[in-house]
């Protein structure tokens with residue numbers, strides 16, 4: 001099954017796009033040739049993330065996450081925690097969340 005997140009053309013070349021996702025939000029960004037999507041939720045207490053200086057940074061207590069690997073760089077999120085990436089597929093110019101395939 002699939003659910004459209006956004007149009008590929010709307011994803012900026014730098015930084016991220018925040019798209020609605022089943023009543024929540026996801027960050028969508030370009031990482032080289034790949035497009036990545038991750039829940040806009042910190043792995044500490046679920047705070048919202050900003051895209052800053054090439055990282056996703058929590059607005060609440062400052063945890064930073066690497067946009068390539070998703071891994072926590074610093075801050076109070078647990079060591080070894082990682083952004084919640086979505087499984088996605090590009091189809092007909094749109095980025096889709098896919099599951100159950």
Ligand code: FES
Nearest residue numbers: 042044045047058
């Ligand atoms: S909720 Fe993100 S660092 Fe605390």
